Amino acid sequence: MTNNEFVLLNSKLITVFRQYGVREIYNPRQIIFTKNEEAQNLYYIQSGMIRVYIPYPDGTERTLCYFPRNTIIGEDAFNFPQRRIVCTDTLNKSVLYRCSAKELLQKAIHNPDLTLGILTFFMRKITLLHSWIFYAQFQRNEEKIACLLYTISSTSNSPIKLTHGQIAEVTGMSRVTATRILDSLAKKNIIAMQYKSLEILDKQTLREIFENKEFY
Incomplete structure (x- = not known):
């Protein structure tokens, strides 16, 4: 798949979030979701920067990565059981579109391009997450x-x-x-x-x- 084809599929996925999702505005350092809570929704980042981190029992935190605009987070809503495995908050004022995993899948059932877009997007994100782990070596x-x-x-x-x-x-x-x-x-x-x-x-x-x- 060429980059232009990926951008086209990605735009169709984003359109679903904007059309059927709920637009939410977050202030700096506002929590989006926390580890172990029920995971039902995914979030499209229209603007801002999102931090992904893990909290420790002693009150400290380990920042794992940051995600900029035009990224989707919360894919653990497709997992079973549907539980968050990390925490997220905002670095600055951010605008997100919240869409349930159920709604997204319902739209994809009758739309092969959207289905391919979802799979392609998250495969690219898996590759990205691999590379965050990669530099540990x-x-x-x-x-x-x-x-x-x-x-x-x-x-x-x-x-x-x-x-x-x-x-x-x-x-x-x-x-x-x-x-x-x-x-x-x-x-x-x-x-x-x-x-x-x-x-x-x-x-x-x-x-x-x-x-x-x-x-x-």
Whole structure:
């Protein structure tokens, strides 16, 4: 499937959310759903940035990843039992469309393109989640950040709207270390840093930083 075909299928899936879903506005740091609660709905992110994390009994949290706009979260609503396996909240003001898994499946029964769109979208998301886990094998922090940025840039050509602190949080390093590595990548003209975001300038060189590792 070409990227243009994927975009077309994705647009049909998004249309269902906008037509049949409930539009909701979330304030910064507002919880969308929490681990172990019943999972009935999926959410299309129209705008904003969503954090996925796991809470620990001692009150600390482990941030797993971030999802930007034009992404769908909450696919554990298709699981059995229908229970959330992670928590999510918003980093900034966000607009989401909430649609039940049951409603989505009912629309897909008589629409082969929508069915294919759902399957294709979530297969791509599985690949994305694999890559979030992928950089756990890296010993060098530069490889972790390069893999993270490469993965995110593979899903969109838009600037990556993550702060240095958020990148450090996901990759498990200090903010100082993350900033030092990002500064180095910027000096090599691999990335361009902006306020609370960055742009990939040389994707191939970014990939070569971790080229000796098998990529999902």
